[in-house]
Amino acid sequence: MHHFNNVGLYDALFVMQDTESQTLWNHLTGDAEYGPMVGRTLGPPKNLLQMNVKQALEQNKKTKVAISERAYMVDGKVIGDVSAPRGKMGVGSVPSENGRMSEAFIKTLGAEDARRPRMEIGLGIWTTKSRRFYPIATIRDRGRAFIDQIDGRSILIYIDAETNTPAALFVDAKAARLEGNIVRMDDGSSVRDGVFINSKGAAKPNSPRPDQMFTRWYGFALTFPGAEVVASK
Secondary structure (H helix, E strand, C coil), X not given: CCCEXXXXXXXXXXXXXXXXXXXXXXXXXXXXXXXXXXXXXXXXXXXXXXXXXXXXXXXXXXXXXXXXXXXXXXXXXXXXXXXXXXXXXCCCCCCCCCCCCCHHHHCCCCCCCCCCCCCCEEEEEECCCCEEEEXXXXXXXXXXXXXXXXXXXXXXXXXXXXXXXXXXXXXXXXXXXXXXXXXXXXXXXXXXXXXXXXXXXXXXXXXXXXEEEEEEHHHHHHHCCCCEECCCC
């Protein structure tokens, strides 16, 4: 068993270290980067998907929900301790596309890929063969839901209406469109509350997804040099 801590920054990304071997690990790929465990991996890592409580319960009815004392909004009412520290982001918001990086982070950056703005946000996808970045502006320009191809497989790229964040899912469809809060595909399947529904109406919470992360361009590009960028049509 290994125990991990966040011990610093490299390429403006957090670095993990296990207390047993003192090895430094990449928190995106799960690979050992420096130390006696180099050559080992914690992967394949699981997808860290953005979701709200409603969607978490759709994924698994037995999910336990922990509510902190920090203040949050429900139907316009403040719940919790208003004196507790609170972030500035509200429900359904996304990181600023014009956000600034602190000098402490900038000092750790390596050679950046200048094809896209450093702080641009989007959906990064990686497989054993491919590395691809979808700027969130591109997904919006293409109707917030569309079908693409990766490694010979059809993949749904969409912006979830509940969380306003992008995600990807392997599908068999050829076309997709967003109707309200539901993504509908031409084979009769759909995505509702983050859950894939097949053409017969059966929910498939564990439908396969590629490895993915909602992230900023600089971090994805430095982790996966030469990654493909999908531009708006």
